Amino acid sequence: MSTKATSDVFFKTDENAWEQADNGITRQIIAHNNDLMVVSVKFEKGAIGSVHNHVHTQGSYVVSGKFEITINGKSELLEAGDGFYVPPHAPHGAKCLEAGILIDSFNPAREDFLE
Numbered sequence: 001m002s003t004k005a006t007s008d009v010f011f012k013t014d015e016n017a018w019e020q021a022d023n024g025i026t027r028q029i030i031a032h033n034n035d036l037m038v039v040s041v042k043f044e045k046g047a048i049g050s051v052h053n054h055v056h057t058q059g060s061y062v063v064s065g066k067f068e069i070t071i072n073g074k075s076e077l078l079e080a081g082d083g084f085y086v087p088p089h090a091p092h093g094a095k096c097l098e099a100g101i102l103i104d105s106f107n108p109a110r111e112d113f114l115e
Contacts, residue, residue: 065100
């Protein structure tokens, strides 16, 4: 886990460990400062990102895999090249149907990820 207020300028995935986020879900913090955080999130098939909410605005991009994404009670099937937006405080979650990776961006940064 990173405890720095600002990330390094460059990020190389091979030089950074994946941390356990949940059962079947790992993440790497790619870049962050107080206003922005970019995170790579790897899901195993069948992994569930439980429904939750937070004060952060979130934009996500599906790099690979297939996901059922639920936001404010509405679900969509998304795959590589798709994306989604989560407004602050909106309940949202993910079910991984085919192993894959999401890139999540948060504003402001998720301080809880840095603890």
